Amino acid sequence: MGQESARDRAYPPKPGDVYLYSTCLIDQFSPEAGLDTLNLLEREGIRVHFPDGQTCCGQPAYNSGYPDEARAVALQQLSLFSQPWPVIVPSGSCAAMMHHHYPKLFASDQALLARATELAARVFELTEFLVHVINFKQPDRGSACTVALHTSCHARREMGSHETSAALLSTLDNVDVVVQDRIEECCGFGGTFAIRYPEISEAIVSDKVASLRATGAERVVSADCGCLFNITGRAAKQDELAGIAPPTLPGEHIASFLWKRTSGIPS
Amino acid sequence: MSQIIHFDPDQDFKARSRTAVNDPAQRANFRGAMDFLQAKRRGQFGDQDELAGLRAIGAAIRQNSLAKLPELLELLEKNLTANGIQVHWAETAADANAIALGIARRVGARNIAKGKSMVSEEIGFNHAMADAGIDAFETDMGEYIVELAGEKPSHIIMPAIHKTKQQIAALFAEKIPGVAYTEDVDALIRIGRQVLRGKFAGADVGLSGVNFAVAETGTLCLVENEGNGRMCTTVPDVHIAVTGIEKVVEKLEHVPPLYSLLTRSATGQSITTYFNMISRPRQEGEKDGPREVHLILIDNGRSQAHADEQLRATLQCIRCGACMNHCPVYARIGGHAYGTTYPGPIGAIVSPHMLGLNATYPLAFASTLCGACVEVCPVKIPITDILIRLRNEAQAGEEQASLRGSGAGRSALATAIWKGWSLIYSRLGIYRLTSWFISRGHKLSPVSQGAWTKCRTALKPAPKRLRDLIRERRS
Structure with missing residues (x-):
């Protein structure tokens, strides 16, 4: 796991075309985050290609101890990106799967390994792409607000993109980013971990919600939907039990947050 | 009359972890302790480049040890023997205890003073000695506290970290004759120290672990803070050291970087109060030191890890405990919930080799794979990759299984899903x-x-x- 390697990554010049790999969670549960990713990239003059054959990166099975099942799903994704364009992933976790773990998953087959390694080299997490390739700078058209940033563990420790997420938020003049206690600690999601050991997961996510609430942030922003669903789902359940109607700790994908603020759409 | 014992490691772990997360006092203890230890470690590694360089050196030294393990162990044995230290080989925990018992019986020992040793916990040393009528007693403060409470260590460096000072105060007042209840930490340590110091003088054998066994010089290095390690290895007439076969390092010059990584990662100390280098028994004309020094080199499943290209990295561990100090799961459930001698991330990856994956596989799943352990590991063990591998093994079909106990976590329903x-x-x-x-x-x-x-x-x-x-x- 390489923070060190993530920082040393070489980035290409701004391309004319990119692929968008939206992830299964965004496709099914949070499509607006995918559309806003598209908006952010197209505004920069980039043609965005969305391969319709995309399903899931295979991480759920890979992390749960089912490598054959993960490989079958990952194989479906390997054939989607025939042009040498960068592949933009609005999730640090899925990007890390493709960037770091695809070569391990296909290590035993030379031909597939070569394809996986070639693809891995041009997989970029959205925020690292916006910072290092696009040099993102758009005027903040939103009103003053206070947010907290949560970075997924794979984004932080495998992609190093906690720094790029923070850098993007710092370009927004009217946004005050507050820092929660133990910011680097996991939110307790861990994919199937949350289902297998719900009590431990609950203990971890409850602490995360408490630390976010303590900052007074109006919302939590993240580049990973899995963490967002976990954190805001827990907070909403607490609201529900307390009989509070509008959610007191809403969340937003960083793509939507950036797009709305820089295009003047109120959140 | 026969008894059917129901044994389901997954349900057992779930039950223990559920109890642990629902114990607010214990959770507060662990949270406070973990925050403290994380801050201490952070204070030691302000310079990230220095840390990266030192970790690379530490990993390379440990990888070198493992790459040359058979020849280094032979060299270690040769040089220890030349120094007058007797070397014994134990394939299993039972073998190790039998060897120690043989030595103890030969010298007519009635009791054994123990310095802190996780390997002795691993092999169930105290029980084995008690069964043979020998009193093995702990002299490390934390170990003494858990022994007094009839418990086991909940952390590999800080055995009694799950206890508050109030709990220790009550324990001392209840168990030590003539001691009144006090929450004054200095007073509590003084009380424990007084009890323990009295015991050294009458100890027949001293037992210790080993942090680094240097092959080229035949030297056993022991890292400690309380001085009890020095007492155990110098006061009794016989010293028995127990250690896993992976603790060997090739050269003396390999010790300083590992020692520095160990203390800074474990407790955030630049250096410990004591660092013992044991190279021979008492010589003619010397006034102190043991007359006999023994080293028991224990396999207890380590060979299985060593034989596997990916799992070999497990044995790079220098037992600093930083992985558990930074683990979000360990911080919530504590060490006892794991049910193994070694808890936390390192426990999840090392225990299958000692106990069989069939007994420990739930621990491989008791992780969010957040990678905090990988980030802080001073010798760069790819813990999350190994956890994933163990998950694969736990659910492997017969043709893919390669470890003792592989496939034990396989369920028809999960496979179908x-x-x-x-x-x-x-x-x-x-x-x-x-x-x-x-x-x-x-x-x-x-x-x-x-x-x-x-x-x-x-x-x-x-x-x-x-x-x-x-x-x-x-x-």
Whole structure:
């Protein structure tokens, strides 16, 4: 796991075309985050290609101890990106799967390994792409607000993109980013971990919600939907039990947050 | 009369971890201790480049040890023997205890003073000695506290970290004759120290662990803070050291970087109060030191890890405990819930070799794979990759199984679910159909979603998938 390697990554010049790999969670549960990713990239003059054959990166099975099942799903994704364009992933976790773990998953087959390694080299997490390739700078058209940033563990420790997420938020003049206690600690999601050991997961996510609430942030922003669903789902359940109607700790994908603020759409 | 013992490691771990997360006092203890230890470690590694360089050196030294393990162990034996230290080989925990017992009986020992040693916990040393009528007693303060409480260590460096000073105060007042209840930490340490110091003088044998065994010089290095390690290895007439075969290092010059990584990662100390280098028994004309020094080199499953190209890295561990200090799961459930001698991330990856994966596989799943352990490991063990490998092994079919106890976590239902999942996400036609139905039926999505909704609101599919929205927008 390489923070060190993530920082040393070489980035290409701004391309004319990119692929968008939206992830299964965004496709099914949070499509607006995918559309806003598209908006952010197209505004920069980039043609965005969305391969319709995309399903899931295979991480759920890979992390749960089912490598054959993960490989079958990952194989479906390997054939989607025939042009040498960068592949933009609005999730640090899925990007890390493709960037770091695809070569391990296909290590035993030379031909597939070569394809996986070639693809891995041009997989970029959205925020690292916006910072290092696009040099993102758009005027903040939103009103003053206070947010907290949560970075997924794979984004932080495998992609190093906690720094790029923070850098993007710092370009927004009217946004005050507050820092929660133990910011680097996991939110307790861990994919199937949350289902297998719900009590431990609950203990971890409850602490995360408490630390976010303590900052007074109006919302939590993240580049990973899995963490967002976990954190805001827990907070909403607490609201529900307390009989509070509008959610007191809403969340937003960083793509939507950036797009709305820089295009003047109120959140 | 025979008894049927129900043994389900997954249910057992779930029950223990459930109890642990529902114990607010213990959770507060661990949280406070983990925050403290994390801050101490951070204070030691302000310079990230220095840390990266030192970790690379530490990993390389440990990898070198493992690459040359058989020849280094032979060299270690040769040089220890030349120095007058007797070397014994133990394949199993029972072998190790039998060797120690043989020595103890030969010298007519009635008791054994123990310095802190996790390997002695691993092999169940105290029980084995008690069964033979020999009193093995702890002299490390933390170990003494858990021994007094009839418990086991909950952390490999700080055995009694789960206890508050109030609990220790009550324990001392109850168990040590003539001691009044006091919450004054200095007073408590003084009390423990007084009890323990009295015991050294009458000890027949001293037992210790080993942090680094240097092959080229035949030297046993012991890292400690309390001085009890020095007492155990110098006061009694016989010293027995126990250690795993992986603790060997090739050269004396390999010790300083590992020592520095160990103390800074473990307790945030630049250096410990004591550092013992044991190279021979008492010589003619010397006034102190043991007349006999023994080293018992223990395999206890380590060879299985060593034989596997990927799992070999498990043995790089120098037992600093930083992985558990930074683990979000360990911080919530504490060490006892793991049910193994070594808890936390390192426990999850090392225990299968000692106890069989069939007994320990739930621990491989008791991780969010957040990688905090990997980030702080001073010798760069790829813990999360190894956890994933153990998950694969736990559920492996017969043809893929390669470890003792592989396949023990396999369930027909889970296998069928993942096969179904794989089918949906690898066949585009099926995925399109399934995801379309889920979107169209978003209003019908269940409010109760099993374990997920126990503490969270339900996940709701969007009425239209991203692919539909993009198609609409571009048509």
